[in-house]
Amino acid sequence: MGDKKLIKQIQQGNSDLLDVLIRKYYKDIYSFCFRKTVNSNIAADLTQEVFLKLVHYIHSYVHDGKFKNYLFTIARNVCIDYYRKNGDVIQFSEGLDAPANDENLTKVEQSEIVMQALNDLPDIQKDVVLLRFYHDMKVRDIAEITQTSLSTTKSRLKQGLDKLKKIISEEDVF
Incomplete structure (x- = not known):
């Protein structure tokens, strides 16, 4: 099932499909967060935050372009917010x-x-x-x-x- 169809069904009340959507992108988002922080614990926390934001905003999401881009935008912003709050403390x-x-x-x-x-x-x-x-x-x-x-x-x-x-x-x- 494509992203557009999944999201439409989630927005119509089928919240069980959120798990399908999260599983589809979890590895990519975690990988991005890990490469940004180079710390597996922080990357896991940031990945969870990305998907919490997704769950919070999924009903207002309007399918305009690739959903993957939308998700990576959230991930990038979550990482930026993390560094703003904590400074540049993670080093390779x-x-x-x-x-x-x-x-x-x-x-x-x-x-x-x-x-x-x-x-x-x-x-x-x-x-x-x-x-x-x-x-x-x-x-x-x-x-x-x-x-x-x-x-x-x-x-x-x-x-x-x-x-x-x-x-x-x-x-x-x-």
């Missing part, structure tokens, strides 16, 4: 050490280096890179989620990728 190094320069790095270690580099990006670039490459979203959808123009989103993506290349090349890992 929390519980993770960057691996030494080694030709035999595992994919996990390499991904930790990439996450470290992502953590060094400004949030406006980090969001665009995360949504594009970790959630396989189109630039047009990312522009909608981040509430920016298409050209601004493209620019942020290019700037973010350029900074990532520079940070990773300075690590001299790949």
